[in-house]
Amino acid sequence: MTPKEALALCREKDVKAIDLKFTNFLGAWSHTTIPTAVLTEELFENGLGFDGSSVRGWQRVDESDMLLMPQPDTCFVDPFTRLPTLSLICDIVDPITRENYSRDPRFIARKAATYLERTGIADTAYFGPEAEFYIFDNAQFDQQPSGSHVQIDSIEAPWNRGRDEQPNLAHKLRTQQGYLPTAPMDQMMDLRNEMMVTMIECGIDVECQHHEVGAAGQSEIDIKYGKLVQTADLMMLYKYIVKNVAFRNGKTVTFMPKPVMGDAGSGMHTHLSLWKDGTPLFAGDGYAGLSQMAMYAMGGILKHAPSILAITNPTTNSYKRLTAGFEAPVNLAYSQRNRSAACRIPMYSNDPKAKRIEFRCPDPCANPYLAFSAILMAAIDGIENKIDPGPPLDKDIYDLPPEELADVARTPDSLQSALESLESDHEFLLRGDVFTQDVIKTWIRYKREHEVEALRLRPHPYEFCLYYDA
16 A cells, blocks of 8 residues: 555545554554644655654663654554544654664564575565463552562453352363363353454454463464564554453453463464465475475574574563473474474475464564564574474473483573573574664663563562461
8 A cells, every 4th residue: 555545545434543553672562643634645755753762672862853654555444443543553764864773673574574585595484473362351460569469360260160250150161171162161252253353354364263272261363374574563453453352341351471370371373484486485295294494494493492582482471381281382392283392383284385384482472573583584594504403203292201301402491591592692683684783682681671680679479478487
């Protein structure tokens, strides 16, 4: 869509406001709104100013002026505003140099896609993310010097079997048994359908929706694969829609990887395939129908996984999901069909176009632009350097004897460990100036200061259970 076409759409839909959205460094949407009359062809070219120093992880106060550059091909009519509103995703530009801002996640993703083309390996990387989330009826939490608490609730949760709900109609899900139940056990179907329809109306190609393993309202809506930048755009819109549909129905959604102790965590299993001149490059006659290129790509992802996880699993909570059990992919191995491996080769179809790698470690707290870019850069490194992923592990990894399991590499056990890996292994991310030293250093510094250290300094409620009477 061109600027002229975007303006025509405003007239067609009788749009009264324009919402300019952009993704901050950590992966959340920010926005500012202007009257429709302010959106002109000149604004698409000249941009709109804002304060970059007030965005987490971005500019210093003495370099605060930045420009929002609306991208006409990203527009959609916002389904949640009372006033007819057209939303546009923006790139970020320096007002003096007119260059793209190096810490803009969307710019990093565009550079990753361009770098792939420049290598000659492929001209297109397709990504298919599968984001999971929990739908709660209530979520209360606080942290003060005098105390801390968290209380979540779901009408489906097993802990409500004995609650007086006047009446309690039972049909609660059992822990770890929430996968694909029908009504009345699945009480979220109408809500997920509303999310699905809203996504379709906003231009997202939805494949399916269903209840996930987690008993307390865990859900998943799968969208069709697409090119790197466009799929990251759609993942931002996906999260926006899911949260707001839940909110207007009196529910609350979290993409936290592990909000419920003892039940399934929420991942964002990410499928990757490379294509050139319309031909899929990951199909072949090797293991699980993969090409040698796909094997090398998988080798690169597994080799760099400890550092990639600092980006694809970017929270302290991420590593409460990446623990043994709960189908969590903590072992850096690959396998066909086996969901306990970090990399899986789906075997649903023999069509070469469907041949892909599924990297199961990422979670939906990730900034999708940075996560997809890091995965792609690791895959490119594997292909260019012919990194052998080793033999497959076609067994239930959790049932392996200790001596055999000892030879299988593991994911980092904390965000701090992942950041240390990123600190020592990020050269592959710098190629083609996709990521920069500044981006890597800023990411590590921010995560350590504002998340790792912030959590380390605070007493945990369970420590009182363990040590109060010591």
